[in-house]
Amino acid sequence: MWSRAGSVSAAIAAVVLTFAPGAHAKEWTTVRIGTEGAYPPFNFMDSNQQLQGFDIDIAKAICEKEKVACEIVAQDWDGLIPALLAGKYDAIFASMSITEERAKTIAFSERYYRSPALFVASKGNASLASTPKGLAGKTVGAQSGTVSATYLQAVYAPAGVDVKLYATQDEANLDLSSGRLDAMLADKVVMLPWLEKSQDGGCCQVIGQDVSDPKYFGDGIGAGMRKSDPELKALIDKGIADIRADGTYDKINAKYFPFSLY
Amino acid sequence: MSPLGPLAWGASGWGDEIAAGLWLTVRLALATLPVGLAIGFGVALMKQSRLRVVSGLGELYTTVFRGLPELLTIFLVYFGAPRLVGDISGFAAGLIALALVFGAFSSEVLLGAMRGVPDGQREAAEALGFSTGAAFRHVMLPQVWRLALPGLTNNWLVMLKDTSLVSVVALTELMRASDVAARATREPFLFYLVACLLYLALSIVSSFIAAWLERRAGRGIPTAGRA
Amino acid sequence: MGEVFAFIGFDPELFARYAPALLSGLWTTLSLVAISTPLGFALGIPIALARYQGGATTNALAVGFTGFFRGTPLLAQLFLLYYGAAEFNGALKSVGLWWLFRDAFTCAALVFTLNTAAYQAEILRGAMAAVPAGQTEAGMALGLGRAMINRLIVWPQAMRLALRPLGNELILMIKASSIASVITVVDLMGATKRAFSGSLSFELYLWAALIYLALVEIVRRVWNALERRWRIA
Structure with missing residues (x-):
């Protein structure tokens, strides 16, 4: 086993070869x-x-x-x-x-x-106001590293909103439909089809108006x-x-x- | 649709994608093994060095890569390597990260095994006219191998499971394939359970092979308690 | 060379901005480990006893439990119990267990507890099995019952043998707790990932690495000291 240095060096060569330099054409x-x-x-x-x-x-x-x-x-x-x-x-x-x-x-x-963003809440939370005050004490999700996440962290977290961030939007959707999240902020064009067409989307509905603060949501x-x-x-x-x-x-x-x- | 419908083969189901992920997991683990063993062996030799600097570096290596969370090591390699050596694939990043960790744990196992072989064995071989290299290869190594096998088996089982962490850098191995399927079909329980069972199967198969290797390495050596 | 300095560089402004978040993440990491490891120990004892001297059924159950949790990746277990449980939230609510799965932190703590219980059970079983049979026989000769033999003779010796591997398990748990970050727990790893996606500064991962290394080293030394004390006593 030890004497088969060939397989070891072949594997190392394989690793080295994958360090392909980026093409700069x-x-x-x-x-x-x-x-x-x-x-x-x-x-x-x-x-x-x-x-x-x-x-x-x-x-x-x-x-x-x-x-x-x-x-x-x-x-x-x-x-x-x-x-x-x-x-x-x-x-x-x-x-x-x-x-x-x-x-x-x-x-x-x-x-x-x-696309503007908007808040979506489970039906049980449909009467919530989508303002920082209205969502204080609630758990609100978004996909990590998105404009929605930045906005929630900057504007909603200081008001006492528990902000949870997900690696993918799909995972946030799952947690909203299972009731782990009270509400979620995401792009309108993604949320509307999800609410209308997907089997989980029936759990929830839009609350409040479109969110498009250019300071956070860009152009x-x-x-x-x-x-x-x-x-x-x-x-x-x-x-x-x-x-x-x-x-x-x-x-x-x-x-x-x-x-x-x- | 039957409860196992989402696992169907072909375009409508995720069975073939899961199988492809399983195969990638196996390949990643198998490719990591020789590299990790080579690192572990090198570091074990370093730790035996009489030069304080060399043995100190060996110890430092072990401390770092045994102490870091594997998940963090994978991130460090994946996002750090491009800064030092250029772009690497998810597979290569996973392989390097897992090999670094496997090497750290295995160096301890191998060091213990090397110390477990009496010095008289080497002296006897040299008295018989073996060169230093030949004595190491033909007399020491087989014994180190036998002593190290149980520990290395354990490290292999740990590494096999750690391959799942490489999914976080976008390599579509078993864990990520299951993850993609779970999200697309909205059946997380089914797909994560299947993933668990497949990992369990890999662990069980590995244990059988390891037991066979141990029996083989122990040929001719009387041991207590084994029929 | 500039690349290397940039690689290991230290940016005080970045530190001021993210240090509080990393510290609060560290606190979450410590809480997770401090909850799961002792609970796992408590759960590991009956499982180890089932393996050590249980009947056929209890033994088989214990083998199944430890086999599953030791033979599959923690990440897969976490996904299974977090996203998998969400599929059954109706049923879980009706039996009053949903709270355990609803919150990512408690769900992670639950999975870690089950996982480390399996490993600790194996350690304890191995340690009990390593106590020479003559010791138990001597206890029987003295007319002690099974429970008394376990408590007075086997257990104290087994614990001494188990101390070192239990310390290793504690360190493994500290490292493994970083996996909680994939289900939205903002532990040290999660806080680092958040800070990284905000700043794109690779340095943050290096800080996290140093914190984990320091944590592991402290635990290792404290445990060594404990072990020395226990051996003398």
């Missing part, structure tokens, strides 16, 4: 795209391990329009920006809000859709890129404009939502 022919894969209907994994959803369709349409090859990989939400910076892929299409805070670290494309949803790749930003911005102009965007939009997302 400025002539973009292949764009690697990172998404979360746990945020239906925008990005999710189907039972064939294929990524599906609005973000994915938009990314593919842009790639096709701008004649670049695209590879799409899944990455946990919390690791999306670090992995982009680490060069694991070149662009993020994961329903990420364009915020000042994130723009310090990464570059954003122009927006490709926009819509865009693709994220490294700041060192201005050519890629130009390419994706052009792609968004092109698919808006030729009707591809509207087709994708209609596939998922009966109203305009833009």
Whole structure:
């Protein structure tokens, strides 16, 4: 067993070989795209391990329009920006809000859709006011690292709201329907289909008005890129404009939502 | 739909995805084993060194990687490695992190085993004309191996379960495959239970193989209490 | 070189911003361990006794329990009992047990207790089995009953043997408690992850690493001191 040094060195070589240096071709022919894969209907994994959803369709349409090859990989939400910076892929299409805070670290494309957030509460809590005071003492959830999470922590937690943050939106949904959460803050375009169509969604309803404080919620949803790749930003911005102009965007939009997302 | 419908094979069910995850878990653990053993062996030799600096480094290594939560080690490797050496895949990050931990625990086991082989064995081999290297390989190693096996088996079982933690860096091994399926189908109990049972099966199979290896390594050695 | 400094760098502003959150996370970590480990010990004793001298049924139950909790990953157990239990929240509510599963902290404490009970039971069983048979026989010769033999002869010797592995188990629990962060518990690991997603500063993970290492080292030394005292006594 010990004498089989061959297998040991082969394994070490295999590890070393995976340290592939990031490609720095400025002539973009292949764009690697990172998404979360746990945020239906925008990005999710189907039972064939294929990524599906609005973000994915938009990314593919842009790639096709701008004649670049695209590879799409899944990455946990919390690791999306670090992995982009680490060069694991070149662009993020994961329903990420364009915020000042994130723009310090990464570059954003122009927006490709926009959604306010809103509060959803279990039916038993339907009479609650969605203000910090109204939710004081209640447990309110959001997905960690999202604009909703930042907003809850900054505005609601100081008022005595117990803020719980989840790695994925799906897990927050599960906990809202099982009654662990009294309420939840999330993007309206994700919450409305969930409330209407999913079997768990019957537990709950919207409380209060849309939430869109620009200080926290930024200016819509865009693709994220490294700041060192201005050519890629130009390419994706052009792609968004092109698919808006030729009707591809509207087709994708209609596939998922009966109203305009833009 | 039958209660096991979500586990069906093919496009409609998650059975094939879970199986693929299981296979990735097995591959990750098997690939980690030789690297971790090599690290453990190297660190054990370091700790035996007469040079204080070398043995001190060996001790420091063990203290750090035995003391850190495995989850944190995985994060450190996954997010830290790109800063030092460039991008690595989730599989490589998992492999390195698990091997670092396995190496730390195994160095203790191997050190104990090395000390457990009487010095006279080496002296006898050298008296018979074995070179130092040959004496180590043919006389010492088989005995170290026999003494270390139970401890290494234990470390293997721990590492096998720790592979589940690599799911947090987006590697679709058994745990994450179950997780994705549980969320998509809204049947967390079924899928997490299946995951638990599959891990249990891996542990049981490992224990049988380890018992066989121990019997094999112990050939010709009379032991008390074994029929 | 600059990369290396950036890698191990220390940013006082970042520290001022996140230190309180990490400290409160550390407190949660300590509470989790301080609740689960003793409860696990208490639960481990009857399981160890069932393995040591139980009838066929109790022995089989104990084997099943310890086999399940030692043979599967803690992460899978946690997901099973946290998200799995939520599927049955109606049933759990009707038997008045939902509170135990509803809160992520109590649910994590429950899973950790069951998990460490399995490991501690194995340690205790091994230690009791290691007490030479002659000791029990001597007790019987003196006319002592089974319970008295266990309490007066086997137990004190077994505890002395079990002290070191129990210390290791305590350290393993401190490390394993970081897994609670995946079900929204804001322990030291959870607080670090939150701070990381807010600042994207890798340094935070290094601080967490140092805190865990210090914690483990303190426990190790305290335990060694305890052990020395117990051996002399």
